[in-house]
Amino acid sequence: MDLDHGGSVRRCSRSRDARETSCGGRPCAGWRAGTHTESPSSSADRPRDRGPAAAPVIEPIALARKLIDIPSPTGDERAMGEFLERELAQLGLSVRRQAVERDRFNVFASAAGRPRVIINSHIDTVPPWFASREDNDKIYGRGACDTKGVIAAMIAAGERLLARGVRDFAFLFVVGEETDSIGAKAANVEFANLGSEYVLVGEPTESKFARASKGKKMISAINAIEATDWGSHDVLGKSTVNVGVVRGGEKPNIVPASAECELMFRVVDDHEVVRAKLERLVSRFGGRITMTRGNAPQFMVVPQGAPSTIVAFNTDVAYLGNLGKPLLFGPGSILDAHGANEFVLKRDLIAAIDTYCDTVTGLCQNSIQTFF
Structure with a gap:
């Protein structure tokens, strides 16, 4: 496994972990318009040549560590946003900035004109920042579970979705969730007429879909x-x-x-x-x-048969109502967030890729049922 943060984030040549199964529309193994500014690009940002059945390129553990190693305290998320622009452009997506205030911006990336599902999380963290490290089981660092590990799993799932021809989804990564949700509020206004039907929000819910949040x-x-x-x-x-x-x-x-x-x-x-x-x-x-x-308290959509829970923490779900029915899911526990030993389990991050992939596929293809 290549963990060199200075180079590209790529998979190792070893066989894939058994947990990284194909999504392909099957139930997940875990639970049987506005004005935008185009982001800058260069020859280094050209989409990867994937082919119809290209093997995964993104190595999610290494990607999570790269994200953690970019400090992004609330109010100073620019470097994180710029990195995500480049990473999402490498998937062949159309990447745009949504201005929020001064030099703060949300990142929106899509493969289709009207995405049915928006995959969302926040790019800011609480202070203080500290760098990533890992052992056999865990990735540590500020934002490891809230929500840099979540974002890494989402992007890896996006790569698989595109490789399997699922294109009617978009990414929306926002600023400011840890304080006033300014990024989510701006996105809710600007993308109100986008026509999306679901917004899948990533937060550390212990790998269960949240039915409600206080x-x-x-x-x-x-x-x-x-x-x-x-x-x-x-x-x-x-x-x-x-x-x-x-x-x-x-x-x-x-x-x-x-x-x-x-x-x-x-x-x-x-x-x-x-x-x-x-x-x-x-x-x-x-x-x-x-x-x-x-x-007010929020109530979310849950895929039929998926493990679910109630969460006692607040999220951006309350401010994204114009983007579709909300789902809330992510690896890691909120009990491990914001502390000096913040971490996410590697196995949970890897398993979340399957869940994100299968959930988005099912929602896009009407092959899974949901309930409030």
């Missing part, structure tokens, strides 16, 4: 917070709240004139219901609240 509400509350019942749901369970930041005072022996805390709610009710409860609460103490952002 909503999000971020608030700065001044002077008082008291525990209360924030709501419950038959599927999602209870709303939760985390006191993430507390500020106030000058010295430990002086009662502060004021205090402030920042809360993250994972809500199962409409976030305006949570806001109203909190406003009533803090008004008793002369406090005030400021909501910085929020969205």
Whole structure:
């Protein structure tokens, strides 16, 4: 296996892992228009000559490490976007930038005029960045599971789809998911009339399709917070709240004139219901609240017979409603994201290629059933 990050990302000459099976429309082995700017290209970016039954060229483990080794903290995703432009152009796709703000842009790549399925993930990560490494079982590094490993699996699946003649899909890689979802919001407006029917979003869901995700509400509350019942749901369970930041005072022996805390709610009710409860609460103490952002709980499409789960984290799904029915799936666990030892299991990344390939094929060919 070639793990030389300085060279091309290519497969080794050894036989393929048994888990890397052909997709070809069979059920997966794991679960039986707007204005754009063309991206720059050069002779080095010419599509690979694949032929009708070309063997895979992309080596997903090496690709994942190359992606990890490009720092892309939220707000500084340019280098990552430029790398993806080149990589997707090598697949023979038409690659375009969607301007978001200043020098930030989403990357859109398609093989057909009207893609039926959009394959999406985010290219930003939380700080701090640290480089990739690997052992026999895992790939480590910032973004390994959230979501550089996901993107590597998606691109490898795209290569297989094209080799098998499946072309009515597109890639959409966006900026800003870790903070305000600015990239997803921009894409949702610009591609609203694209005509896509499904958007397959990649996040670390432990290799299960997410049926639902809790909503999000971020608030700065001044002077008082008291525990209360924030709501419950038959599927999602209870709303939760985390006191993430507390500020106030000058010295430990002086009662502060004021205090402030920042809360993250994972809500199962409409976030305006949570806001109203909190406003009533803090008004008793002369406090005030400021909501910085929020969205309601989300419910996703799941392929019939696929393993599924409920996730307690927020994603861009809430902001991509114009692009089609949402699916949410990816290798890795959110419990391993954002930490100093972030990783994704190699076997999960490889298996995800099959799942992405089979899911997109089934959706494009109407050969799999889905349910909410």
